[in-house]
């Protein structure tokens with residue numbers, strides 16, 4: 466793995482602008498070492514807030530949060546977790562739109578470190594191969610499980626699908642609620658954010674795009 470490029474360890478296969486910004490030494494420590502290093506930092510935050518870490522309900526929180534960050538919320542930073550996208554030969558010659566809609570999406574706002582919750586819809590036009598359906602969900606989850614902005618997340622999923630499916634004909638649409646908008650700051654609980662990326666025939670064929678949007682109920 467060439468760690469000399471920013472983000473290359475995780476996203477070396479993506480164009481530079483689409484890589485999650487990472488330090489060159491991002492993968493020197495093991496997950497266990499990262500958890501051990503993060504926990505005291507979170508304990509320091511709690512202490513500064515005035516919380517009593519000897520309370521039996523709070524005592525384990527620094528370790529819990531560190532574990533949650535490394536093994537759950539930010540699992541997708543680790544290149545070892547990049548899903549293998551399994552393809553099958555398209556013997557049945559299915560050449561129409563395939564839509565995987567309403568994929569559960571949990572991510573984390575990289576500006577405030579609070580959740581982004583929503584749904585992703587992805588589609589492609591099969592050529593020589595079809596993809597194992599669950600791999601579409603796995604690709605979404607892999608890129609969601611990082612500190613993110615929705616625009617980069619949308620484009621990372623699109624780029625990964627184009628590369629793994631071997632086709633430009635890919636559409637991605639994400640609709641999500643940002644807790645940083647809902648629960649603080651502007652405190653708007655009714656707005657949501659939609660982002661999309663249309664490539665190949667989805668970019669040039671308005672009828673195809675319309676069919677995709679109709680199938681996801683837009």
Ligand SMILES: Nc1nc2c(ncn2[C@@H]2O[C@H](COP(=O)(O)OP(=O)(O)OP(=O)(O)O)[C@@H](O)[C@H]2O)c(=O)[nH]1
Pocket residue numbers: 574575576613614615616643645646649650651
């Ligand atoms: N483009 C984009 N912006 C985001 C995303 N998630 C959060 N933001 C925004 O990032 C911005 C950060 O702005 P700042 O002014 O630095 O932060 P802030 O003072 O907390 O801003 P407010 O949320 O307006 O209170 C806010 O406008 C957020 O709504 C995202 O996925 N994409």
Ligand SMILES: [Zn+2]
Pocket residue numbers: 574575576577578579643644645646
């Ligand atoms: Zn935010």
